[in-house]
Amino acid sequence: MSIAESAAAAKQASILLAAVPTETKNKALAAVAEALRRRSGEIAAANRADVDRARAENLVAPLLKRLKFDGGKIREVCDGIGSLIRLADPVGRTLSGIELDTGLELYKVSCPIGVIGVVFESRPDALVQISTLCLKSGNAVLLKGGSEAAETNRVLAETIAEATTQAGIPSGWIQLLETRQDVARMLDLDEQVDLLIPRGSNAFVRYIMDHTNIPVLGHADGICHVYVDSAADLDMAAAIAVDSKCQYVAVCNAAETLLVAEAVAERFLPKVKAMFDSKGVELRGCEKTAAITPVKPATEQDWATEYLDLVLSVKVVAGVDEAIEHINRYGSGHTDCIVTGDRATAERFMDLVDSADVFWNASTRFSDGFRYGLGAEVGISTNKIHARGPVGLEGLVIYKWKLIGSGQVVADYSEGKKTFKHRPLI
Amino acid sequence: MSIAESAAAAKQASILLAAVPTETKNKALAAVAEALRRRSGEIAAANRADVDRARAENLVAPLLKRLKFDGGKIREVCDGIGSLIRLADPVGRTLSGIELDTGLELYKVSCPIGVIGVVFESRPDALVQISTLCLKSGNAVLLKGGSEAAETNRVLAETIAEATTQAGIPSGWIQLLETRQDVARMLDLDEQVDLLIPRGSNAFVRYIMDHTNIPVLGHADGICHVYVDSAADLDMAAAIAVDSKCQYVAVCNAAETLLVAEAVAERFLPKVKAMFDSKGVELRGCEKTAAITPVKPATEQDWATEYLDLVLSVKVVAGVDEAIEHINRYGSGHTDCIVTGDRATAERFMDLVDSADVFWNASTRFSDGFRYGLGAEVGISTNKIHARGPVGLEGLVIYKWKLIGSGQVVADYSEGKKTFKHRPLI
Numbered sequence: 001m002s003i004a005e006s007a008a009a010a011k012q013a014s015i016l017l018a019a020v021p022t023e024t025k026n027k028a029l030a031a032v033a034e035a036l037r038r039r040s041g042e043i044a045a046a047n048r049a050d051v052d053r054a055r056a057e058n059l060v061a062p063l064l065k066r067l068k069f070d071g072g073k074i075r076e077v078c079d080g081i082g083s084l085i086r087l088a089d090p091v092g093r094t095l096s097g098i099e100l101d102t103g104l105e106l107y108k109v110s111c112p113i114g115v116i117g118v119v120f121e122s123r124p125d126a127l128v129q130i131s132t133l134c135l136k137s138g139n140a141v142l143l144k145g146g147s148e149a150a151e152t153n154r155v156l157a158e159t160i161a162e163a164t165t166q167a168g169i170p171s172g173w174i175q176l177l178e179t180r181q182d183v184a185r186m187l188d189l190d191e192q193v194d195l196l197i198p199r200g201s202n203a204f205v206r207y208i209m210d211h212t213n214i215p216v217l218g219h220a221d222g223i224c225h226v227y228v229d230s231a232a233d234l235d236m237a238a239a240i241a242v243d244s245k246c247q248y249v250a251v252c253n254a255a256e257t258l259l260v261a262e263a264v265a266e267r268f269l270p271k272v273k274a275m276f277d278s279k280g281v282e283l284r285g286c287e288k289t290a291a292i293t294p295v296k297p298a299t300e301q302d303w304a305t306e307y308l309d310l311v312l313s314v315k316v317v318a319g320v321d322e323a324i325e326h327i328n329r330y331g332s333g334h335t336d337c338i339v340t341g342d343r344a345t346a347e348r349f350m351d352l353v354d355s356a357d358v359f360w361n362a363s364t365r366f367s368d369g370f371r372y373g374l375g376a377e378v379g380i381s382t383n384k385i386h387a388r389g390p391v392g393l394e395g396l397v398i399y400k401w402k403l404i405g406s407g408q409v410v411a412d413y414s415e416g417k418k419t420f421k422h423r424p425l426i
Numbered sequence: 427m428s429i430a431e432s433a434a435a436a437k438q439a440s441i442l443l444a445a446v447p448t449e450t451k452n453k454a455l456a457a458v459a460e461a462l463r464r465r466s467g468e469i470a471a472a473n474r475a476d477v478d479r480a481r482a483e484n485l486v487a488p489l490l491k492r493l494k495f496d497g498g499k500i501r502e503v504c505d506g507i508g509s510l511i512r513l514a515d516p517v518g519r520t521l522s523g524i525e526l527d528t529g530l531e532l533y534k535v536s537c538p539i540g541v542i543g544v545v546f547e548s549r550p551d552a553l554v555q556i557s558t559l560c561l562k563s564g565n566a567v568l569l570k571g572g573s574e575a576a577e578t579n580r581v582l583a584e585t586i587a588e589a590t591t592q593a594g595i596p597s598g599w600i601q602l603l604e605t606r607q608d609v610a611r612m613l614d615l616d617e618q619v620d621l622l623i624p625r626g627s628n629a630f631v632r633y634i635m636d637h638t639n640i641p642v643l644g645h646a647d648g649i650c651h652v653y654v655d656s657a658a659d660l661d662m663a664a665a666i667a668v669d670s671k672c673q674y675v676a677v678c679n680a681a682e683t684l685l686v687a688e689a690v691a692e693r694f695l696p697k698v699k700a701m702f703d704s705k706g707v708e709l710r711g712c713e714k715t716a717a718i719t720p721v722k723p724a725t726e727q728d729w730a731t732e733y734l735d736l737v738l739s740v741k742v743v744a745g746v747d748e749a750i751e752h753i754n755r756y757g758s759g760h761t762d763c764i765v766t767g768d769r770a771t772a773e774r775f776m777d778l779v780d781s782a783d784v785f786w787n788a789s790t791r792f793s794d795g796f797r798y799g800l801g802a803e804v805g806i807s808t809n810k811i812h813a814r815g816p817v818g819l820e821g822l823v824i825y826k827w828k829l830i831g832s833g834q835v836v837a838d839y840s841e842g843k844k845t846f847k848h849r850p851l852i
Contacts, residue, residue: 015754019777098799104788106798113810114780194810215641215811236833243835328441350828351445354540362530362831371839372532372827373524373848384539384620385641386812389827401798401815402776405788407662409669413797422799 003185007115007142007192009172014114014140016170022089028167029085029132033078035163036128039155040074046151047124054148069124069152077128080376084136087375090393091138097425101418103406105425110397112138114194117186119208121200122146127156130197131174133378135164137396142186142193144177154178187212195396197379202306217395219382221306221332222252224364227323227349229340230263236361237339238272243363244337246279250308252380253335253357253367257303257313259323262288265316269293281310288316303330320345324352331355333382335367335389356382356389429611433541433568433618435598440540440566442596448515454593455511455558459504461589462554462582466500469585472577473550480574495550495578503554506802510562513801516819517564523851527844529832531851536823538564540620543612545634547626548572553582556623557600559804561590563822568612568619570603580604613638621822623805628732643821645808647732647758648678650790653749653775655766656689662787663765664698669789670763672705676734678806679761679783679793683729683739685749688714691742695719707736714742729756746771750778757781759808761793761815782808782815 001009036043047069054067095108116139120126127145134141145153157176165171177183186193190213197217198208205220226244228237244255260268265288273293276283284302285295295314302313303326317323320338327336337359338349350358357367367390369377374392381387387395412418427435462469473495480493521534542565546552553571560567571579583602591597603609612619616639623643624634631646652670654663670681686694691714699719702709710728711721721740728739729752743749746764753762763785764775776784783793793816795803800818807813813821838844 015750015778015780018780019774100792100797100799104792210639213636213639215809217811233833239833239835243837247836247840324441346830348445350826352441354441354444355826357827357829359829360831361833362829363835365836366526366530366829366831366834367827371526371836371846373526373846383641384824385643386824388824398810398812398814400776400781401783401793403783403785403788403792404772405786405792407659407665407787408792409665409789410673410791410797411669414673420797420799 003177003182004189004192006175006177007186007189010115010140010142010175011192013170013172014112017138017140017173018091018112020138020169022092024168025089025136025138026085028164028169029081029135031163031167032132032160033081035159036074036078036156039159040071043074043152043155043159044070046155050149050151059148063122063148066123067146067148069149073125077125080129081132084132084376087136087393089136090397094426095399099421099423099425100403101408101421104408105404107402107404108399109402110399113396113398115140115142115192116396117142117193117196117214119144119183119196119198119200120146121204122148124149124152124156126199127153128160130378131157131160133376133393133396135169135173137393139396140173140175142175142177144183144186150178184211187214190214199379215386217381217383217387217391218379219252219332219334222254222334223257223304223306223330223332224253224255224334225257225259225323225327225331225336226255226364227259227317227320227327227336227338228261228264228268229320229338229342229345230261231342231345232261232264232339233341234264234268234271237268238275240337240339240361240363241272242275242279244365245276245281245312246310247363247365249310253364254308255312255337255364256306257315257330259315259317259326260289261319261323262316263319265289266292269314276312279310281312283312283314285314286316289314292316306332320349324349327353327355334380335359335364337362337364356380429603429608430615432601432603433612433615436541436566436568436601437618439596439598440538443564443566443599444517444538446564446595448518450594451515451562451564452511454590454595455507455561457589457593458558458586459507461585462500462504465581465585466497469500469578469581470496472581476575476577485574489548489574492549493572493574495575499551503551506555507558510558510802513562513819515562516823520852521825525847525849525851526829527834527847530834531830533828533830534825535828536825539822539824541566541568541618542822543568543619543622543640545570545609545622545624545626546572547630548574550575550578550582552625553579554586556804557583557586559802559819559822561595561599563819565822566599566601568601568603570609570612576604610637613640616640625805641812643807643809643813643817644805645678645758645760648680648760649683649730649732649756649758650679650681650760651683651685651749651753651757651762652681652790653685653743653746653753653762653764654687654690654694655746655764655768655771656687657768657771658687658690658765659767660690660694660697663694664701666763666765666787666789667698668701668705670791671702671707671738672736673789673791675736679790680734681738681763681790682732683741683756685741685743685752686715687745687749688742689745691715692718695740702738705736707738709738709740711740712742715740718742732758746775750775753779753781760806761785761790763788763790782806
């Protein structure tokens, strides 16, 4: 089947899937978990073949680790499916209702987006997570995983397709793409594919964003900032800076730049430098920073760099306004934090920093769907429309307007024979 | 000023505008209305120059009419501003709140999108409407109107900029582009411009959509359908078909195709043919239609054509499922109507037709922001994300997440020292 045919089949299935009741979707999800458990031997065998091949091809250790998908991982994704079943169905919610006139009622009702294209890297768990999120939200999905995981992904997709079709889900709703050429072709299918969710490296996500007219949900960079204000509790500030940088360095919500108000720089910097030294973090500072504590000099490029590593750029700023300006200039619109004891300053920061997540006295690492209590995370978005920040199931739905009349025509209203009531119904 | 500089100025202003209080925005809107009234002589003079030039260049009569912007039109846009002032501010609404843990509260708060690029054709009223909508929703705006209206638009933009700056709105928030080259360059400025709203012809909107990475809010076509089911009240069906086609033919929510269930075609078609004849509507029918009533033959191309004229394509279908399939294949995802007395059939139609607006027993012409009671209309969108159908002010806002803590770090939660509460706050 060509990618255009796969996309057409997914589109076809998506129409029917939009009307599948919650109960059927939940039963199908349970059937997926059951099938994954039942076929866990087969899945593990396919995964061993992938891992062996990857090892022979000298894949680096962290990627090998992510590629591995065995009994423990299968149990984890099945637990995830259990949680997903318990979440409310995002489809079919009445978002507003208004009586336009007697016997003419308008409802805004949530519905699936349609066909979602997801491109992810080596972790096979992502295939199960994203396809079950799409199913719960009534969307068809085109999936392309990392080529290292080809065998595993094939068995997983087949298992999910089979289990869901038997449970009454329209066949064709899940389609696996296998080559990079398929992905390139998918990027052109804006008639069939309604939304792309790329998961992976900065360069990869940016490539997708730059090569398609299809809307993209996601983020390329995560250059996150911690700003330590002159009115900050400096112990709190140090703890937040260290957690934001070090708690897990390889992720998008880790801090990359520390901004420090001039008024507290002399007291704060030596203290936090010692803490970062003990964690093995290299600091790269502006001239003012270097005048206070020994650091490597930061270049212009450092302010625009997502290290994803034990490196932190440090800049002394005059105050909150320079911090806001710096963040809006160099940041990614992802997650930025102010540490201050002053409410007005904090509110100014949170209002004027143009980022998805603006934090006051809390680590940037809280920026995450599970920590936010969304129940499931589709991804983190730095988009300015549709969905922003950590995105839960509600990012996979849109709405349609249902107007229920009894024969009304517009001529009667434009000629003044009738007038609108516009009375809220809910 | 180059377009890149204009966009940068707008971006800069948008940051500050996001935090401007409702009262200041409303006062600025009132100042705009006042300034338009005060300078109405100057505006009318500029418009006369545009109209004279357009007449000399042989602009067709309907466009000349749209171009005209005199005392009556100025009063109309000022009334519109009065209504806009009375609408609730879409910015700063708390959409959700959750206590993650003691002293760690997360709020999802609506905020402006940022910088909106709007490209519209000849009507100068559009400049006032769209810029005041952007102001109310806290967005900066880059505007490009039709070149026929250049003089009028220049005076209007200057009047609005001056009045709002004096009223405390950050200067630079409104920028007028003057050439087509400016528009082409704006399409590349995805770092500065967050959303494009093109208003105009099908070909024009499609051109914009195909030449930018910036998200576009709008619709290209409006191929809307009326499906007359076998369980329809045929008098009602005829009235809805006639209103949908004829009440105003040149607009996107007018019907272009009539689908008729085979079971009622012999009774319905001759009756509705007579009504369309009296309105001067040319029917183009499928073979089955032609066998019942004299019509021009429809070609494959007719099903995919937005006539915007007194022409209607007519097809006899087996029933609701064939109607749904036809609409999802040839339609624009805009507005489609079923006429039926059967609730289950209507629900099937409304669930499976993948359109922004799905109507049961009401004219497609109701698909409009003012008729929907939205108070103001930004445009009509056939997008599958962000905003769909008639879009009010809420289409010009997104949200940010504000997390208010008291020094919390993620390490405490990942190490099990603390656990999340996730208690809803609102």
